[in-house]
Amino acid sequence: MDETAKSGPDSPPAAMLDAMANLARFHREHEQFYASAPREQAVSLQRDARTLLALADRWSAVQPASPSPLNPFEGADDLTAPVGLQLRGVLFMDGQGEPVELVHLKRDLARTADDLRSGADWLAAAMQSSWDSARALLDFADFADLLGERHRIILNDWQAAHLADLAGLSLHRAADILGGVEFHPVSLRSALARGSDDQRRLYSAAELIARAADLLSESAELVHDNERRWRIFGARIADLSNSPPACPPGSAHQG
Template sequence: MDESAGPGQDPPPPALLDAMANLARFHREHEQFYASAPRERAVLLQRDARTLLALADHWSVPRPVPSSPLNPFEGADDLTAPVGLQLTGVLFMEGQGEPVELARLERDLVRTADDLVAAAEWLTTAMQASWESARALLDFPDFADLLGERHRIIVNDWQAAHLSDLAGRLLHRAADILERIDLRPAAVRADLAGDSVGPRRLYSAAELISRAADLLSESAGLVHDNERRWRAFRARVTRLAPLPPAHRPPGATPDA
């Protein structure tokens, strides 16, 4: 019996320790990916938002409509925003339809939104199960001082799931807004000559995308907060039931 267990108190059973060792190893490594991947995605979303903002700014300033082009692939100076062109290659061309880069941006928003919502749903279910499973630790004094750490890990992941879900919903709504903008050059010019609704919708879509990026960055921070907590938890499990050498944390010994 471990010295930390008091009289009449049994140590954690081997099956429980094995399960905890598995979580502390694989889930920690899994979370190291999710502590950075959402931030990488956030950077790409911010780029897309800046592209839409550049177009909205460009279209908000009155510009003369060019005369009939000699080449149907000439760039539309009154519609193409230099910043947007540099960021994502969005080029409006005379006589052409919606820029392929904007069509791809819309498709990527929907795909990213679908992925975020699906992943958030899975993680929420997993954290609900983890919360109930963590109850088993309450009866063992060996984990008395780490109950806060274990439950904080679960809550951090749970909150990250909610943020990812919200980010996905924001991106879906941004895509809904973009669907209501006819981005063919002739249609854009007709809108700018009338009520000029397009730029206002672009501003709104960009705002939602930017907020989604912020939420993803926050979710990554929550997951990153688990790193030290997983280390402490794994060290305790290792002390109670030494892991095979290949599974020990760097520098750990069987009696550490």
């Protein structure tokens, strides 16, 4: 295509339009994933929080038992919460140690926190770069009415990054709190009999995990808000390039 046909005094040069078209296509599709994935992650975290709440409620309502199991795999009725068993499979057994499901829960919290924080750092840096690059659009009249849309996309993603970072911080602290609880049945019963604060620690950890889930849902909502903005922005680029948009309006599945 002729270079002069794609550019003019009010439009970016062809190379810039091509780069913008690439962003509008691939980042729109990328964000459709991140408009839903954090919500799925939030549901999983809510399940973990409810598991801990159920255990805390159980430990607050029963007296620790002193069982003499005939089988080392007998369930500990005083420590096991039916809701926690259903949600995460947490079963305390009288002749065993810490339930493996709780080991996995704590491990998953730490891993998720690390992933959220590293991803948030990358996204925040990317949005700083995008914000700086978007300054060039101010020079072109053909984008005068879409400056708000383009910058809102960046701001939404930037804010989503901060929310993900806060979610990661919350999960790290929840894991730290859980690290202070001895989940071995013998030790746990002894601590509860002495009036320990283990159940209160579980309540606190559950609250932090639930808050992280809420933050992730909010981040997904922000990213989802970009769908229409990317579509409009991409359509303008296609119009200026005299080519069809990469994804016609209404043809994409919104996340």
